[in-house]
Amino acid sequence: MPMPHRTFAQLAKRRLVGKEGRERVREVNALLAELPDYRNGPYADLRKSLLAELDETRIRASAVHRDSIAVRREGAAQVALVGPPNVGKSSVLQALSEIQIRTGDYAFTTLRPVPALTRIGGVPVQLVEIPGLIAGANEDRGGGRALLGVLRSADAIVYCARAAADPAELRVVMDEVAAAGIDAPSCIAATRADEAPADAVAAIAAAFPEHRVIEVSVLDERALDRFRDEVWRLTGLIRVRLRTNGATDEEPLALHPPATVVDVADLVHHDLAEACAGARVWGPSARFDGQRVGRDHLVADLDTVEILR
Ligand SMILES: Nc1nc2c(ncn2[C@@H]2O[C@H](COP(=O)(O)OP(=O)(O)O)[C@@H](O)[C@H]2O)c(=O)[nH]1
Ligand SMILES: [Mg+2]
Structure with missing residues (x-):
């Protein structure tokens, strides 16, 4: 039965x-x-x-x-854009890359982290918009824990605050990031600057004296260039161009400083690193153009290096 x-x-x-x-x-x-x-x-x-x-x-x-929110790493570094909704994170991402992304005047247009590859001085760098980090993210409000998890793997953070907004909005987000124990090199982008009164950026800088503040507007190419430069500075990487048989590569190599001539050779090939007898160097680390240096010479950002065997 x-x-x-x-x-x-x-x-x-x-x-x-x-x-x-x-x-x-x-x-x-x-x-x-x-x-x-x-x-x-x-x-x-x-x-x-x-x-x-x-x-x-x-x-x-x-x-x-x-719906998994993991982001596959690409490029020489990963830099996260973090801030309250509607400050223009998606717009900046779009202005700096080829991606099409939803932007809007309402909150939470983007619900998941969105990666986009941008080139800075010829080096691919991955920007990732982290949307919707709100108060209580550490208690998983708004799916905050997963978002913080993505943020944790970023090499650097650009905090985005609307230039005309109350800085307290961004403070809430920063506090959640700090509470999660995330401590990456960071700066503040005062966004939508074209809409803000002239003294708005100074007000943000005053509210966050521990951070560098840069002004951004997607309508201003020069501001976007400065944004790129700042992102590059945050990565801490240096760019070195290779010269072979008198011709210089268009695309630089990206290295973590301190880096030597041998480190540059090693990026090309392990055999080249072994065979390397030194280099000729043009640029900031050279005392004069084409200076002959040894294997252990420290290269600098924007150097051109010809490896000698
Ligand atoms: N005037 C102006 N509007 C902007 C700028 N950046 C974004 N916006 C507008 O602000 C709104 C929110 O932008 P969005 O990129 O979706 O913000 P997100 O939520 O931070 O990703 C949209 O209507 C955008 O067109 C800017 O630099 N200047
Ligand atoms: Mg967005």
């Missing part, structure tokens, strides 16, 4: 509580196997609802997968 169908239904419900994804599918299959095999009546209805449960569980699982 099978157990009454109502009892089975209750039992099934209890066994599925708190289970999701593969675990829930396994449990539903086990229940289906235990279910008396009637073609009609309440047991058949139960079977139908369990089969529907299987489908729904699979759909939910794939939705969770698609």
Whole structure:
């Protein structure tokens, strides 16, 4: 005699509580196997609802997968754009890259981190918009924990505050980042500066004396150039161009300082690093153009280096 169908239904419900994804599918299959095999009546209805449960569980699982917010790293460095909604983060990302992204005058237009590759002095750098970090993010408000997780892997942070807004808005976001123990090199972009009164940027700088503040407007190419320069400074990387047989590469190499001539050679090939007898150097680290230096000479940002064997 099978157990009454109502009892089975209750039992099934209890066994599925708190289970999701593969675990829930396994449990539903086990229940289906235990279910008396009637073609009609309440047991058949139960079977139908369990089969529907299987489908729904699979759909939910794939939705969770698609909504995963992890960002694949690309480029020489990853720099996060963080700030309250509507300050122009997406707009800056769009102005500096090829991506098409939703921007809007309403809050939370962007719900997930959005990566975009930009070139700074020829070096690809990944910018990532971190949307919707709100008060209580550390308690997972607004999905804050996952967002902070993405932020944790960034090499640097650009805090974005609307130049005309109350600096307290940004302070809330900064406090959440600090509470999460995240401490990366950072600066503040005073955004939408074209809309702000002349003294607005100074007010932001006064409110955050520990940060460099740069003015940004997506309508101002020169401001965007300064933004790029500041992002580059935050990465801490240096750019070195290689010269081979009198021709200089268009694309620089990016290195973490302190870096030597051998480190440059090693980026090209391990064999070259071994064969390297020194280099000729043009640029900031050279006393004169084409200076002959040894293997351990420290290169500087914007040097051109010809490796000698
Ligand atoms: N005037 C002006 N408007 C901007 C600027 N940057 C963004 N906006 C506008 O501000 C609104 C919010 O921008 P969005 O990029 O979506 O902000 P996000 O929520 O921080 O990503 C949009 O209507 C943008 O067109 C700017 O530099 N100047
Ligand atoms: Mg946005």
